[in-house]
Amino acid sequence: MAEALVVARFFHFLAAMAAFGIGAFRLYAFAGDAAMRDTPARATLDAAMARAMAGCAVLALLTALAIVPCVAAGMAGSAAAGFDPATVDTVLFATGFGHAWCWHLGFAIVLLALCAMPRRRWQEGAATLAALLVLASLGWVGHAAMDNGGGIAHEINQMAHLTAAGLWLGGLAPLGILLGRAVRRDGAAYVPLARAALPHFSQIGYVAVALLALTGAVNSIFLVGSFHALAETPYGRLLSLKIALYLAMVGLALVNRFRQMPRLRDAATTAGALHALYRSVIGEQALGLAILGVVSLLGTWPPAIDAMMDMKM
């Protein structure tokens, strides 16, 4: 069941981050570009984004439900208990995890309902807000939910960390969809959309990358405590791997920003730049998936601060 929990967590993080990333992208990517509002390409792209977001909403709800028996089995100490109704009932209604998870499941249901609705003006914003709540409420459970020590500060920090990750990692999903269309042989109609969206994504990216570093550092203080623990404990080493993957992503993003994006201004180099950007975004997505894999595992391991304590004992 421990392995099932890691897998469920991976797909849950993926779905929650992509859902929010797509929702936010739809709101900011073409903000202020009135010329692009009613083109056929924009309408097709919007429909593709809406489908992708609905798919994420389905996956988020299914994995949120799948996590319940996994956690119940872990708490009760036996795999069978995960499917015992009385145990599941106790987990959902008589533990701190259950209290937070009921809200989380509620947000996931609202998100799915909003994604399934026919499109209205307020629906995009409302669905994005629901996706934000699904993502941020993940900060109420897990290692950030320890109520001694960090408490509320740690939870707020974790919610900010998740939101920033959704904007950047999650935003790579819609960016990949858009660039994938723009680099097609028949994708000329999407090129102006990509040109308009990239600077917006880049601006959001700066904020998200900085916020990730800041909140990640605060998190590490809570859960690792020292550079020694970062190097010497299994949790610390896995976290170091996550940081290395993050830095590789930042490296790719910087190359895109300062080498490829200026080439978009010139019609002669636009096609080449878009291809390079698309390849790079695919690479960033792969790194992002690796980070989510590490995170899925990390949450189930005792933090370094515990392991150091254990060594002392």
Next chain:
Amino acid sequence: MKRTLMPIALLAAGLPVAAAFAHAFLDHAVPAVGAAVPAAPKDVQMFFTQALEPAFSDAMLNDANGQPVATGAAAIDPQNPMELVLKLPPLAPGHYKVKWHVVSVDTHRTEGSFSFDIQR
């Protein structure tokens, strides 16, 4: 790069080093782990490194022959969510082993055991 690192460093330096533990480990117990006590205690108090989930935290007592001692369920101290209390019946002198299993509020299960002696 220096400019971005400075606020992080300042923040890190300014934060109190909170005693935050994400898995609940036994910090200490009364009677103490491995102790020999002169009189039978009326309960075993176990202090953990993190707040516990009452529904999934319990402890049991075995005597020197490995036979379970009837104790009733262990309970979380109402004043201290990190403390598990196992009320004891009157115990004869001898060797006893406490087995505990707890779930911390971040859902992680840990278990362990320790012994104590009641002197004659």
